Amino acid sequence: xxxxxxxRRFHPGMQPEYDFPPYASTAKRHPTRPLVIAPxxxxxxxxxxxxxxxxxxxxxxxxRQHKGEPIGERIIVSGRVLDEGGKxxxxxxxxxxxxxxxxxxxxxxxxxxxxxxxxxxxxGRTLTDVKGNxxxxxxxxxxxxxxxxxxxxxxxxxHFSLFGRAFLTRLVTQMYFPGDPLMPLDPMYMSxxxxxxxxxxxxxxxxxxxxxxxxxxYRFDIVLRGREATPMDRP
Amino acid sequence: xxxxxxxxxxxGPYLHIGLTWLNTARxxxxxxxxxxxxxxxxxxxxxxxxxxxxxxxxxxxxxxxxYAHPEDRQRKALxxxxxxxxxxxxxxxxxxxxTTIKPGRVPGPxxxxxxxxxxxxxxxxxxxKQLSTRLYFPDEPANAQDPVLQRVPAVRRATLVARRGxxxxxxxNVVLQGTxxxxxxxx
Numbered sequence: 001x002x003x004x005x006x007x008r009r010f011h012p013g014m015q016p017e018y019d020f021p022p023y024a025s026t027a028k029r030h031p032t033r034p035l036v037i038a039p040x041x042x043x044x045x046x047x048x049x050x051x052x053x054x055x056x057x058x059x060x061x062x063x064r065q066h067k068g069e070p071i072g073e074r075i076i077v078s079g080r081v082l083d084e085g086g087k088x089x090x091x092x093x094x095x096x097x098x099x100x101x102x103x104x105x106x107x108x109x110x111x112x113x114x115x116x117x118x119x120x121x122x123x124g125r126t127l128t129d130v131k132g133n134x135x136x137x138x139x140x141x142x143x144x145x146x147x148x149x150x151x152x153x154x155x156x157x158x159h160f161s162l163f164g165r166a167f168l169t170r171l172v173t174q175m176y177f178p179g180d181p182l183m184p185l186d187p188m189y190m191s192x193x194x195x196x197x198x199x200x201x202x203x204x205x206x207x208x209x210x211x212x213x214x215x216x217x218y219r220f221d222i223v224l225r226g227r228e229a230t231p232m233d234r235p
Numbered sequence: 236x237x238x239x240x241x242x243x244x245x246x247g248p249y250l251h252i253g254l255t256w257l258n259t260a261r262x263x264x265x266x267x268x269x270x271x272x273x274x275x276x277x278x279x280x281x282x283x284x285x286x287x288x289x290x291x292x293x294x295x296x297x298x299x300x301x302y303a304h305p306e307d308r309q310r311k312a313l314x315x316x317x318x319x320x321x322x323x324x325x326x327x328x329x330x331x332x333x334t335t336i337k338p339g340r341v342p343g344p345x346x347x348x349x350x351x352x353x354x355x356x357x358x359x360x361x362x363x364k365q366l367s368t369r370l371y372f373p374d375e376p377a378n379a380q381d382p383v384l385q386r387v388p389a390v391r392r393a394t395l396v397a398r399r400g401x402x403x404x405x406x407x408n409v410v411l412q413g414t415x416x417x418x419x420x421x422x
Contacts, residue, residue, distance in 0.1 A: 004306060007422070011239050011240070014239050014242060015240075015242055015243055015364055016242065016243060016244075016363035016364055018362070018363060018364065018366075020363060023245075023361070023363065025360055025361030026361050026362070026363065027281070027361075028281035028282055028284075028361070028411070028412065029280055029281070029286070029359060029360075029361035029362050029411055030361075030362070030411070030412070031366065031411060031412065031416060031417075031419050032412045032413075032416060033391075033416050033418075035419050035420060035421035036386055036387050036418055036419070036420050036421065037386070037420075037421050037422075038383050038386055038420040038421070038422055039343065039344045039382065039386075039422075040422050041341070041342070041343045041344065041349060041382075041383070042302065042306075042307060042341050042342055042343075043294070043296070043302070043341060043349070043352070043354050044354065044422055046294075046302040046304035046306055046307055047294060047304065048294060048303075048304075048318055048319065048320035049303060049304060049305075054257075082238060083238075084237065084238045084239060084240055085237070085238070086237075086238055095253050095254060095257075096253060097249065097250070097252040097253025097254070099249075105249040105252060106252065107248070107249045107251065107252055109288070110248075110249060121252070122252055122253075123252050123253045123256070124253075125253075125256070159244075159246065159247065159249075159250075159253055161246070161253060165306075166306075167294050167354055167367075168422055170292075170356060170365060171240070171241060171243060172243060172244065172245075172246050172358060172364075172365065173241050173242060173243055173244045174244040188244055188245060188363070189244075191244075191363050192242040197239065197242050200239070200241060200242070201241065201242055201244070222241050223238045223239060223240050223241045224240060224241070225240045226238070226240070
């Protein structure tokens with residue numbers, strides 16, 4: 001069998017630690033033993049492949065999944081999925097979920113006293129194109145309180161889940177909005193030690209993709225683990 | 236150009252909204268070749284309490300030891316309709332259960348064969364980045380020479396091997412903390 005290109009290890013400081021006391025729920029849910037460093041084998045260098053047959057046409061437009069239009073500020077969220085070498089990642093499955101414009105999720109465990117919107121489920125998915133581009137139409141999610149600490153509020157955010165080309169490129173993250181004053185107070189956002197790495201989770205206002213009289217736009221590029229420069233015959 | 240991988244964030248408590256559409260507890264349909272297996276277990280936190288808002292994802296080869304992926308260039312047949320991917324949310328009791336086929340052996344470092352295994356990824360509220368582990372099979376002689384199991388301290392290897400339960404079920408718990416803490420991998 002030919003040698004396979006492995007994936008680079010994560011850069012120090014750019015990923016959260018499992019044990020992060022400001023986010024209280026990590027206390028009983030982080031591993032206490034060191035992780036075991038393992039070789040990257042064919043198992044980890046492959047991963048599930050998705051196609052257009054997995055998707056419906058309205059899956060990337062969260063404003064058209066019900067009879068009426070959802071309440072809120074219509075936005076376009078788009079960007080590219082790249083690897084650490086700057087190359088586009090095509091055919092990557094991108095899944096999103098978010099609160100409605102009032103900061104409420106249609107979920108049985110969300111008891112926040114804010115209205116549900118019968119015209120908004122808050123879930124979408126798409127595949128990146130050959131240049132790694134993806135695009136969603138949605139509404140701007142609201143901030144909402146949570147019980148992590150006194151007067152805790154999550155900044156507005158959209159959850160993103162991505163499959164790249166391999167098991168090792170799987171990523172779940174969150175996209176934030178520029179200028180949100182809640183970000184520096186948010187343990188989830190602050191769990192990423194490096195400030196520049198945190199800022200890369202903040203979308204930017206995207207005038208070019210706004211639709212006059214219709215929707216504002218935000219751009220959010222996502223970077224998945226990249227490959228080593230040369231094939232490694234790993235021990 | 237050198238970019239850096241985006242930072243991971245938790246799936247949070249409302250993960251089901253975005254992820255349920257792809258729930259796949261039956262990983263292998265009726266036409267797929269191989270020995271049928273059912274795996275069930277629980278996801279348990281540091282107090283031994285069930286994690287009711289977790290998600291388990293599975294990645295596996297087919298019975299011939301071939302992955303449905305373009306970078307698997309082995310001369311082995313694919314099974315039509317078998318992606319090899321599973322996604323199973325935990326229930327109120329922290330339980331997960333899925334059916335599939337036992338995968339064949341796939342090559343490891345230096346071309347040496349690995350023992351049959353499933354790759355498992357864990358997500359949950361309170362977990363800022365996913366955890367990766369592996370499930371191995373009981374009564375499998377190849378486990379003794381598996382290049383990944385050999386990296387694991389001998390006393391902890393049992394956490395990666397399912398137990399034969401009643402009616403042929405394979406039982407395997409994922410334990411986040413404590414004496415039986417599951418081995419998680421870093422690649």
